[in-house]
Amino acid sequence: MRIWAVANQKGGVGKTTSVVTLGGLLAERGHRVLVMDLDPHGSLTSWFGYDPDTLKHSVFDLFQHQGKVPEGLPAQLVTETSCPGLSLLPASTALATLERRMVGVEGMGLIISRALAQLWDDFDYVLLDNTPSLGVLMVNALAAAQHLIIPVQTEFLAIKGLERMLHTLQMIMRSQKNELPYTIVPTLYDRRTQASVKSLNLLRKTYPDTLWRFAIPVDTKFRDASQGGIVPSALDAETHGVRAYTHLLDDLLARAGAVKERQHG
Numbered sequence: 382m383r384i385w386a387v388a389n390q391k392g393g394v395g396k397t398t399s400v401v402t403l404g405g406l407l408a409e410r411g412h413r414v415l416v417m418d419l420d421p422h423g424s425l426t427s428w429f430g431y432d433p434d435t436l437k438h439s440v441f442d443l444f445q446h447q448g449k450v451p452e453g454l455p456a457q458l459v460t461e462t463s464c465p466g467l468s469l470l471p472a473s474t475a476l477a478t479l480e481r482r483m484v485g486v487e488g489m490g491l492i493i494s495r496a497l498a499q500l501w502d503d504f505d506y507v508l509l510d511n512t513p514s515l516g517v518l519m520v521n522a523l524a525a526a527q528h529l530i531i532p533v534q535t536e537f538l539a540i541k542g543l544e545r546m547l548h549t550l551q552m553i554m555r556s557q558k559n560e561l562p563y564t565i566v567p568t569l570y571d572r573r574t575q576a577s578v579k580s581l582n583l584l585r586k587t588y589p590d591t592l593w594r595f596a597i598p599v600d601t602k603f604r605d606a607s608q609g610g611i612v613p614s615a616l617d618a619e620t621h622g623v624r625a626y627t628h629l630l631d632d633l634l635a636r637a638g639a640v641k642e643r644q645h646g
């Protein structure tokens with residue numbers, strides 16, 4: 382099982398869109414994929430036609446057992462989606478109350494890791510969608526993930542937000558004493574605007590080693606997809622946004638393959 386987290390402390394940068402699109406592309410290639418909604422807003426959950434306001438069971442249930450994860454619970458929470466091979470572990474808005482409830486609970490940062498350990502044989506890839514705020518949910522995601530994808534909008538304010546995200550990441554990695562490799566992915570790129578072009582250049586200069594080599598372009602199909610509950614498909618050749626995500630996926634997989642080779646000598 383490969384676990385990727387998609388996070389940034391800024392909203393509206395393409396996190397949820399990246400989770401759905403990368404997840405859909407992986408499923409289309411025949412992998413068993415789980416997308417998990419760790420955002421109390423539940424946009425990923427809504428994308429698949431569930432209402433986070435009224436859902437009775439969600440990720441929230443995992444946090445109700447004093448830091449333990451009862452055997453069989455994660456599998457019960459997984460639901461199918463309209464996309465073959467793609468499963469969802471949904472969020473409910475109750476997640477917004479977690480921060481208060483989890484104070485001082487032993488092992489509260491490892492709940493998602495423990496839940497995924499139970500699903501190890503069921504999925505090849507897991508993508509974790511995150512809330513913009515740093516809290517117990519994001520700490521859980523970063524502890525569980527083997528790779529972090531940081532979408533960043535190509536505009537100046539977003540780049541400031543990126544510095545904050547990387548600082549947070551360093552803080553969490555120090556406390557967890559493990560190194561989480563990451564890829565910064567420029568999103569909502571519009572080559573006709575100065576702001577996009579200039580900020581992409583600035584990103585390239587500032588983060589030469591961790592920045593993905595291309596950018597995800599603005600593509601209105603994504604807005605239509607999220608509203609219509611559609612999972613973008615590689616077969617939709619007209620969609621240059623999906624083409625970019627296909628390149629991103631290939632690069633992430635190549636990187637994961639290279640890491641594996643290094644680990645096994």
Ligand code: ADP
Pocket residue numbers: 391392393394395396397398399424568569570597598599600601602603604605607622
């Ligand atoms: P986040 O999860 O970071 O808040 P979303 O993925 O929900 O961001 O995207 C925010 C908004 O931007 C949504 O309306 C989404 O449809 C739109 N969007 C995301 N990526 C793109 C893109 N590449 N082109 C056009 N619109 C996009």
Ligand code: MG
Pocket residue numbers: 396397398420424425510511
């Ligand atoms: Mg989102």
